[in-house]
Amino acid sequence: AQKVTQAQTEISVVEKEDVTLDCVYETRDTTYYLFWYKQPPSGELVFLIRRNSFDEQNEISGRYSWNFQKSTSSFNFTITASQVVDSAVYFCALSADDNYGQNFVFGPGTRLSVLP
Amino acid sequence: KAGVTQTPRYLIKTRGQQVTLSCSPISGHRSVSWYQQTPGQGLQFLFEYFSETQRNKGNFPGRFSGRQFSNSRSEMNVSTLELGDSALYLCASSYPTSGRSDTQYFGPGTRLTVL
Numbered sequence: 001a002q003k004v005t006q007a008q009t010e011i012s013v014v015e016k017e018d019v020t021l022d023c024v025y026e027t028r029d030t031t032y033y034l035f036w037y038k039q040p041p042s043g044e045l046v047f048l049i050r051r052n053s054f055d056e057q058n059e060i061s062g063r064y065s066w067n068f069q070k071s072t073s074s075f076n077f078t079i080t081a082s083q084v085v086d087s088a089v090y091f092c093a094l095s096a097d098d099n100y101g102q103n104f105v106f107g108p109g110t111r112l113s114v115l116p
Numbered sequence: 117k118a119g120v121t122q123t124p125r126y127l128i129k130t131r132g133q134q135v136t137l138s139c140s141p142i143s144g145h146r147s148v149s150w151y152q153q154t155p156g157q158g159l160q161f162l163f164e165y166f167s168e169t170q171r172n173k174g175n176f177p178g179r180f181s182g183r184q185f186s187n188s189r190s191e192m193n194v195s196t197l198e199l200g201d202s203a204l205y206l207c208a209s210s211y212p213t214s215g216r217s218d219t220q221y222f223g224p225g226t227r228l229t230v231l
Contacts, residue, residue: 035219043204045222091159095218103172104149104208104220106159 002027002096004107012113013082021077021110023092029053033095034068034075039109040088051075082114118143120209120223128229134195137226141188141209147171148190149220150182153204162205165190166212194228202230 003026013019025034036048049059051068059066063080079086092107121140129135141148150162161174165184182192188209194201204227208220 037222042224043227044224045206045208047219047221050219103161103164103174104151104159105161106151108158 002029002032002094002105004092004094004105006090006092006107006110008110009108010111010113012115014115015084016081018078018080019082019112019114021079021090021092021112023075023077023107025073025075025092025094027094027096029096031096035093035095035104036066036075036077037091037093037106038088039091045091048077079112082112084114084116087112087114120207120221122205122207122223122226124226125224126227126229128231129197130231131197131199133197134193135197135228137192137205137207137228139190139192139207139209139223141190141207142211142221145209145211145221146188147210147212147218148184148188149208149210150190150192151206151208152176153206153225154202159206162192197230199230201228203228 005024007022032053034051037045038048039045049066056068065078067076089109089111091109094105123138147166149164151159152162153159162176163170163182164172168184179195184190204225206225207223210218210220212218
């Protein structure tokens with residue numbers, strides 16, 4: 001069975017601070033995919049990044065960066081110089097097939113509040 | 117391209133009634149998945165449809181069903197509604213390649229309230 005843990009339920013930071021959101025996953029598959037989604041108050045999940053299990057390179061996109069470490073089964077997300085617009089719930093997700101087809105397993109989410 | 121659309125956006129029903137939710141995927145996407153989001157259980161996978169066939173199913177009772185049409189639009193039905201079915205129902209579409217690798221793009225959701 002697959003599982004995603006996001007131990008931080010809520011985080012509050014002041015604008016311009018850096019913040020890291022943790023994600024730890026469990027799977028017995030050797031091929032799997034990890035995702036991060038952002039859910040603003042409007043409710044729509046916004047895709048941020050996809051990473052496959054064979055690519056452990058860190059990725060940077062603007063103020064966002066991701067650190068994937070298979071040795072610790074972690075896929076952490078860092079926002080540099082946070083802004084108020086970053087306030088949202090962030091979900092880490094794992095895609096793996098028990099059967100053929102899609103079955104995303106989401107973590108419980110981390111609510112990030114960026115205060116002005 | 118237009119994003120994933122879901123109708124209606126809000127719905128209020130009473131216990132025992134049934135409800136049908138609709139999802140139109142991104143043009144060209146052939147896979148549609150449904151999720152239930154509640155404060156207590158978080159985001160849970162309901163089922164996935166591809167080419168009008170249910171390809172994968174989560175752990176939900178038979179009261180939850182769905183279907184997909186030839187134009188990839190999908191509907192989800194919940195019969196004999198219970199108070200615990202109150203949730204945000206999210207639909208996601210993807211352009212399937214190998215299945216597990218595909219990025220899912222989500223719609224705005226339908227918020228269902230059962231009284």
